[in-house]
Each structure stands twice: as C-alpha cells, then as structure tokens.
Amino acid sequence: MPLSPDHVFTVSELNSEVKWLLDTQFGVVWVEGELSNTMRARTGHMYFSVKDSRSQLRCAMFRNDNRRIDFTPQDGQKVLVRGRLGIYEARGDYQMVVDRMLEVGAGDLQAKFEQTKRRLHEEGLFDEQHKQSLPAFPRSIGLITSPTGAAVRDALNVLRRRCRHAQVIIYPATVQGATAAPSIARMLKLANKRNECDVLLLIRGGGSLEDLWAFNEEVVARSIFDSALPVISGIGHEIDFSIADLVADLRAPTPSAAAELCSPDSAELQQMIKAMQQRLLRQQENTQSGHKVILTRLQRRLDNHHPQSRLRQRAQRCDELELRLQRQIINAQGRARNRLVQLQTRLKNLSPEHQFVRRSSQLSSLNSRLTNSTRTTLQRAGLRLDGSVRALQAVSPLSTLGRGYAIVQTTTGTVVTNTDQVNAGEALDIRVSAGKISARVT
Template sequence: MTHVNAPQQHILQVSELTKKVRFILESELRTLWLCGEISNFIAASSGHWYLSLKDSKAQVRCAMFKGNNRYTRIRPQNGQQVLVKAKVSLYEPRGDFQLIIEQMEDAGDGLLRQKFELLKNQLQAEGLFDQRYKQPLPDFVKTVGIVTSSTGAAVQDILTVLKRRNPSIEVIIYPTLVQGDAASELISDAIYDANERDECDVLIVGRGGGSLEDLWAFNEEPVVRAIFDCDIPVISAVGHEVDTALADYVADMRAPTPSAAAELVSDDNQHLLTKIQHYRQKLVHLINHKLQRSSAHQQLLNHKLALTSPEQQLRGQQQKADDLHARLLQSLNVQQSQLQTSIAMLQQRLMAASPKQKIHLAHSKLDDFQGRLVRGLLQCKDNKQQQLARVAQNLNIVSPLATIARGYSITRDSNGRIIRSLEQVAINQTVTTQIADGQIESVVTNKQYKATAD
C-alpha cells in the first residue's frame, strides 16, 4: 500500500480561524452605509439593540451598543426601513457574520442627512462658513427685515417679542414660502431683494419647527449663497434649538428660535430706560465736571491778568533793573580784585623766569660739572694705572720668559711646536732651543729614553 506524504501545513484551531476572518473583514471593509428593513428587533436589558437588516434576497445580523443607540432619534420597529452607518465584523464565539451599527436614521431622513453632510463639506471647503466673513450686529436697530412665511407662527412670534420689548422698531416682511420644492428659490430671491432695497439694519431669515424634510429649504445651496452674498447682517432662526440648518453655518449669527432672534435685535424698553438714565447721570456728571474746570480756569486767568497789568509789570522791571545793577557792580569789583592779584602773580613769575638769573645759574652748574669731570678723569686714570700694574705683575709671574730667565729653556720643532716628548722628534731633525738671551739650533743625533724601573 502506497502512502502519499501531504505537505506540512499549520493546522488552525476554530478560534484562530474566526479571529483571522474577523480581522480580514474589519480591516478590508471598514465603515459603510447600508439601507434595509428591520426584522427580529430586540432591545436587551443591557441597553444594547440586536436586529437583522434584510431586503428581498438576503439578511444580515446587526448589533447597536447603548453607547451609540442613545443618540438615535428614532425608535426602531420591525418592518421599518432605515439607513445605518456600520462596521463589518464577526461574532467569534458563534462565527456569525454581523454588522456593528454606529448610527441609524429613518431611510428618508438618512438620505437627506447624507445630502446635508455632502453639501456642508463642499461649502465649507469653499470658505462660506469662515468666521472672517461674519458681520457684527448693529448696536441700535431701527428697522428689522424678516424673510419668512407671512402666515406662519414664526412671524407672529417675532412681532410679539418686538412689540413687547421695543415697539419703536420698524418691521419689514419679505414674504416667501418656507417649505416645498420651490421654497429655496423663493427664499433666496427674498434675501437678494432685501439686500438690494437696503432698507433694514438687520435681516432675520427663518421659520418655525418641523421635520428635517420640512426644514430642508434652508439647507439648499441657493439659500446658503444668498445669505453669504447679503451685505446686511443676517440672523438665522430655523426651527427649534435642536434643529441645525446650513443657513445657521453661513449666517452672521444663529438664533435657536425666531423668538430668540427677535430678542437679539431688540433691547427691552426697561433696559433702554435704564441705559438712558445711566447716560443722563453720566452726562450731568461730565457737565458739572466741565463747569468746575472752567471756573477754576477762569480764576487762574484772572490771577494771571492781575499779575500782568502794566503798572505791576513796570514795578517788577524796575526792581529787576536795580537788582541787576547791584549784581553788576559786585561783579566788576570782584573782577578788578582778581585782575590785580593776577598781575602780582605774573610779576613774580616774570622775575623768577628772568634770563640773567637763568644764565648765572647755568654758569654755576657748568663750573660744578667741569670740576666733577676733572676729578673723575684723574681718579679714573689712577685706577687704570693701578689695575695695569697688577695685570703686568700677574702676567710676568706666568710668562715663559720669566721661567727662561731663571735658567730654563724651551725646545721647538721646525713648525714652532713645543717638544714635550721624544716621540715628537726624529734623528737628524733640526730643532730650536730658546734660552734667556737667544736661540740655539741643533740637529738630533741620538734619542735616549729615561730608564724605568721594572
């Protein structure tokens, strides 16, 4: 029987397989949007939701954990069409393929929400929402323009607030549809009309609350661009506080409700009266302060006028002239005394610096220098003579001539070198011997070495 050797392979455990499959699903598919019908919905006691999404051909298990489902606006029901944002995953313990839902909306609202985000990102990239384009609201508003439905609750709320807070504000309504297919074009036309007429200080654009579909006109691009192009400061007041429209992002200011927008543009009458009273008190204080300063200035001018009268000035000039005359006399006396002292000092310096005196002093110094020079020369001569005698005496002591004079002689070879050894001469060599009274030339005929003891 023949055995076939299979190639060596790593054998997976089931848990390893499910882990690898889960990793592949989560890393490859990541986040996706999915539309389907809810079935088998279960709201667990833990707060998590478990359900299936299906269409006519397939279904997939889903889980939405309580950290995400608490932000969902709808309450899921079996048979409901929804749009979900989810991650593909695998429940490892059972090997079940499933979706982890992060966001869920009604299918109709969900598609609108996607369209909302897409247009928002586009307009934001163009810079329409940049803070640098925002205009400040005027401090005092005389005329308010309102772009909304003339029969809706929003305009009534705005008028009620304005009448209660500041009935002096004039209101101009630019009526338009705020819901339906044609609403966005009509709203943008009304905004352009208000901007062209330029008859209001601030413009409120908005409507009352409703569903996302009801408010959709304020998410349309024509409305957003009309608000951006408007030279009049625009307040967006669309729906309720929880509602957000693209008009809110592009407007110069967002109000949570139409009533809140009316409050932003109107000061309360009591508040105005309080401000007027405050300004009145401040004005009175400033006037009183100005009067006090003017009175003090007038007194100062009167005092200066009294000081600058011709008679007063003449007396002052006379006194000043007398003082200057006395100071001049004193200065002249001081200068005269100083001049006399300087003359005496110069005379003394002139006598001290007389040429005759300098010549006499120079002669005296010259005679002294001559005497000191002669004495120095004689002394130097004596010293040199004594020094010469000592050197001659020392030289005579070590001189060879003195040695010769005592009976000694010096023998030299033909080159004048002193002969100190028999090795320096040869037989028949001529040598010269110096004695006290002359020289003797001789020829060497014999050399006899000194006998040495054995």
Template sequence: MFAHLSSPSQAVVSVTELNKTVRQTLEASLPILWVAGEISNFKRYDSGHCYFSLKDAGAQVRCVMFRNRAALLDFRPLDGLQVEVRAVVSLYEARGDYQLTIEAMRPAGAGALFAAFEALKKKLDAEGLFDPARKRPLPAFAQRIGIVTSASGAALRDMLTTLRRRWPGIEVILYPSAVQGVQAPAELLAAVRAASTRNEVDVLIVGRGGGSLEDLWAFNDEMLARAIAAAPMPVISAVGHETDFTIADFVADVRAPTPTAAAELASPDRSSYLRRLDSLAQQLQRSMQRQLQQRMLAVDALARRLRHPGETLRMQCMQLQSLNMRMNRAIHGNVSSQQQGLAQLERRLTRQLPDLTPVQHQLERLQGRLLQAGQRQFASQQQRLDYARIRLDTLNPRAVLARGYGYVTLADGQLASSVDQLPPRTAATLHLADGEVGITVDPAAPNQGVLF
C-alpha cells in the first residue's frame, strides 16, 4: 500500500487521508496484543475516560482507556505502577499521534503487592473492621492531638503549621516512626500501640506524604490495621495524596486525602469560630436591643395608661362635655325635626281650613259697630254719672259745712244730734268746713240748745 501511495504517477494526498490510511494499516496489520510498562502522567477526566503514557527504560507510548473499559478495573491505576495492558495499536488522526487503545489492564511488576493488598482488604472487611457503624466521630474541640509519622518528614511540618494556624492552643504529641522501608511496619505498630496505651490524646493522626506503592506499603500491614481499629481514641488516616489508598485508610475512623487535610479535620478553625462568635455577639446585641425597645414600648404604653387623677377627671369632664354636646345636638335635632313636622302639619292644616276672609270682614264691621255702640253707651253713662255726681254733691254734708254749718261728735265718735247728748262739761268735737276743733259744754249756760 505504501509503495502504491509513493508512485510518481499518483496525485498528492492530504494529511487527513494519510493519517487515515496509516491508522487503518496499523489496526489491520497488528493484532490485539499485551504490552507491559510503567504508568506515567495518568489522568481520569470527568467523562470517565483515562489518558496516560506507558513507558519503559527506552521508550514510551500514549494510551487511552475509554470509560466503559475503565469502569471494569478492580484496582486504581497510579503513576509509577507497572501494568500489563491488552491494547489495539492505532493512530489518533487529528494529531497524527501513535497510541494504544486499552481494552484491559492488570498489575504487572506490582501484581503480588496488589494481590496481597486485595486479599488483606477482603479479610479485614469480612471481619467488620471497615464497617461504617464502628467508625467513631471526631471530637469538636480536641485538647491534645497525637501524630504518628516521621519526625523529619514534610508531612509533620505541614500538619504543625496547619494546627498552629487553625487553633494555636492545641497541644501536639508526636509518636515518631519510620514511614517507609523494612523497619517501618514495626515502628508504626509500636507508635500506635504506645499512643493507645498512654491514651493521652483526643484524636490520633497516622500518616505521611505521597510516594509510590512500595513507599506506602508499610501502611498496608495487618497488625498496624488491627492496632488502629483497637485504638481507644478516634484515628485519622492521612497516607499519601488524594489518589492513594491503603489498608489504614479503610480501617481508620476517618480518611483524610492529605496530612494537611487531616490536621484540618482534627482541629477547629479558630478564625471561623471567632467569626461565629462575632456573629453571635452581634445577634445577641441586636436581640437585646430589640427586647429593650420592646420593654421601652411596653413601659411607654403603661405610662400612657397610668394617668394622674386630675388628668382622669379632666378626661371625664371632656367626655361629659362631649356627651352633653351630643345630647344638645340630639335634642336640637329632635326639636328641629318636631318643628319641621309641626310646620308641615300647619301647612297641611292651612290647606284644609276654609277661607275666613268674608267672615273676617264681617267681624271687623261688627267690631266697628260694637265700638260705636259702646262709645254711645259710655257717653250716656257718663252723663248719668255727672248728673248723679251733682246730686251727690248737693247732698254732701261737707257742702253744707261750706255754707257755714257744722256738726258735733261725742268722744266715742257718735254724732250728736240733740242737746240732751251734751250735758255740761261734756267734751266733744266740732266739725267745720275747713277743720275740727275740740269743745266743752259750758255748765253755766242754760240748756236751751246752745252748746257753747
């Protein structure tokens, strides 16, 4: 095929056609085969597809494992892991990259370690050491935190820095141990047992920084796993990076993706609690202000209800005046209504009465005639009266006295009409026209009717 493409008599082909022909040639000429190598630059994307390189001492090749095949793996691919892959040799046409499309993957150089890891994992899981029901919660405020790790490792420095930043008052007790190598399992076991025996911390962190599968293998020790499960305090496993898993991770009460994350899990965040306290203080202040304002409003309401007797009397007087005004308006309105009704009745009565104008004229004429008759009768009676007055004057004794006559009355006021009533020395009164004068009968005078 290549000889055919290179013939001078053929037209020039495009890059796309070239890459397509090469891919088809590779896939057709090479059967599915097993390739051994070390994983490098492994990445699993959100889509589930995995991309990495497979290398050995002399070369490397790009690899892709699509989601449907990656979901069948019973272990976690990691950088540095020796594996054997069943693959199709192909070409990624868009970039012209030669690559392997992985159909299956199995551990190679670390196959024995993975087998031992899986066997121990199944054993301990069957015994219930991984049961979530036996996991203990972490204390909210740990007073002391124990750390099982290398005294010279970067993981210890990271954890101490995090603890000082988050809660400076926490006391840290280090149980130093090797974290890799032949002596690491025994030292890790001794450190965990020492922490359990002394039982002086509230939570224990067991961990180290990242590394290869062989570097982390000490944390897959069965005795260490059982010691962690038997510890009297909660244990946080913080081994390697987020993608690293060990038996210690499964048996511990809490797994932290990194040592720094373990320190954050074990310690309260001072700044967040300070913010929380500040928020609570502000809420308390606002609550107290609201309650104080409510109490002040209640006092004001009671003060408004609590009046001086004089004020109460004044209010009652005002209310009485208001009621009096309302009563007067009601009476006035009632009277006005009655008056209006009466006026209406008067108008109706007026409409019902007969016309009295002729009678009124006749009455006026009769009154005139009656007045004239009365005047005439008065004049006649006046004449009669004048005549009687003249006659009376004629008969009036005082008129006689005016002509020079007089009369005598006795001491008892009796009129003396005879001299026999006037014996000598009798006191009497002589009445004349212009007055009266007292007299005494002279005893020497003869009793011949002469009084004095």
C-alpha cells in the first residue's frame, strides 16, 4: 500500500506487512532441498529446515497436513515440499508453511500431475458448468473398478444395505499399472455406449501416488468429461486427490462414500415418505382451517352488509353524533360564561366609581408617605443643625474668652499678639467675655 516517506512502522505492523507481501506475491510454491533439524512436537505438528549447499529455509507442517506423508522424514533426506511463504510474527522469523511433502523420487510425478492439472483446468474440464446432476433414485448403478479389489466389496455392501432395489453392473477394469488408464477409459466408453446405468462409480482403494497414477492420466480425465452419464469418483482415501476427482461430477472421499452418495437410504426414504404424509395431512388441515377462516370472514361481511345491521350502525352513529353535539354545546356555553365573567371584571375595573376609590386610596397613601417623609427630613435637619452649633461653639473665640482669656486690639481693630506692635502711651481695647475695657500702654 502507498506510504508517505516519513511513515514509521511498529514491529508488529512491519511483520504483518511483510507477511502480506509474501503471501500475495508468491502464493503456493514448490521447493526442493535436504531435510535438517526435523522435530515433531507433542501436538503432532512438525518443524524442520530445507537446505542446499548455500542456504536453508525454516518450515512448519501442521498435524492435519503431515498425516498425509507416506514416508518417514529424516534429516539428510532429499524432499520436495509445497506451501506458502510467510512470517512467524511472534519472533519475526521468515518461514514456509508446508502442506505437502514428497520424496524427490516422487517429484517428477508430482510435476507431471501439476502440469496436466494446469492444462486441463485451462481447457475448462474442471468448470462447474459442466457438472451433471445425480439421479435422486437410480434404478441401475455401474461400478468401474477391479472386480477383485476391496473397493468393489465395500461399495456392494453399502448398496446392498441402502438400496436393494437398484441393479448393480460391474465394468471390470485394471486400476493399477501401465494398462490401467486405457482400461478405465474403455470401460467408461463401454458404459456410455450400452447406456444401461443411471450413474457410474469410478472407485479404487488407497495407495501411493504411483499406485493411483492411472487416475491422473489425461485419457481417463477426458473420458470422464465426455461421459453422458454422471460420474462419481471414489479413489483412495480421504487424503488422496486425483485429476479424475476434479473432472468427475462429484468426488467422494472413499469408495464406500461414493456408494452412499449415489444410493438413497431405504430407511431414510421411508422416513421421508412418512414425513411427506404428515406434511400433506398438515397442509390439508391448514387448507381446511383456511377455508373455514375465509367462510367465517365472508359470513361476517354478509352480516355487516345486512340492512338491519347497517340501520343499527346508522342509529349508533346518530347517537354518537348527538352526544358529541351536546358536549360541544355545553363546552360552548361554559366558554361563553367564562368570557362574560372576564368582561364584567374588566368593566368593573374601568368604572368611574372604582377609579375614584382606587385614586383616593392612592392619594391617601401618597399623603401619608409625604407626611412621614417631611417629618423625617425635618428631624434629620434639626439633628444636623445641633451638631453644627456644637461644632461652631467649640471653635468660637467667645468660648475661649469665657474661660478667662482676653483679646487685645489697637484702636484700629488690629489684634495685638506681640509687644513690638505697641508703643508707650498708645490706647488699646481689651475684649473680655462680658464686655470691653479701654486701656493705655505705660
């Protein structure tokens, strides 16, 4: 994804990004090398390295995958492994998660398998649109297999138990070796030519990749694709997978499973028929109940449209309207009375007599407030005057004279405060508390 140049990864973010890049850029890869440090954990998972003369690659192979290995891996053994590249984020270790391991001797067959698979896939032989549907109740079932193998016995046991009414036709074929692929192809063509079966089972027991190789041959794949009859493949065990499985209309993990897939179980059919009978009875009861409901609804509609019923409804409607009219008249009268009371109250408040009384009351209140205010003002003014008189008396010269002091003045009224201001023989006026004395300087 695009990142700004100044983007800083956390360790977890970087490991996650590297894991995503490895998974998307490489996908599934095959690697050849020598096993080393092989170790199987108690959980069944296997851990090892694949190396050559210059490098090594850590690998992990989980339990469900390593159970399909048909040999015992040992250090120093040459192997071919398939898997996806990734990173163990907890430690940041680069590794390969392996899902398939082959001895190098089997690698050529695996490469040929992949080459054939890729070519047939490109031609569309594996496409779902070419798959045929299986008959629900086959009357005749064809088995293309070895008539002496365990696979045919297992399939016949299943068919005998599940579907006794079906006819079973065995088309004997060689299922291992160089002649197996042409033999299988011939039996497929023969079964289609005779057209006596509703479905074909191509089955074989388990084995190694070499043992099952005939089912990877192109001639077998094309014969299955060209078959007008639906083909179910049941080759080997569940872990075995062949090109025939990819082309077949349906793959079963084992021959017994293939027989089960094409044959309806008699017990299950009986249960199905019983269930269908019960479902039919329930459906009939539901239909009758539905008709009863419809009949009741129609009867109700007929009653509702009867003249007497309509007259009753009209009468009830008239009563309802009369009650509504009475309630509206009562409500209108109540609103009118309330409005009249409001207007009378307003008229009373606006009458001259009421105005005169209200104004007289206001005038008396204002007169009382004026009288109280005037009295309070005069009291406050008298108190202020008394305070001023006392302050004036405290600083008045007359108060000083009353305590025995006198004021000496010249005849011109100048107050004498220093002996230098008078001369001998000069006339002076001496003011005392209760009068004035004339004197002369000696």
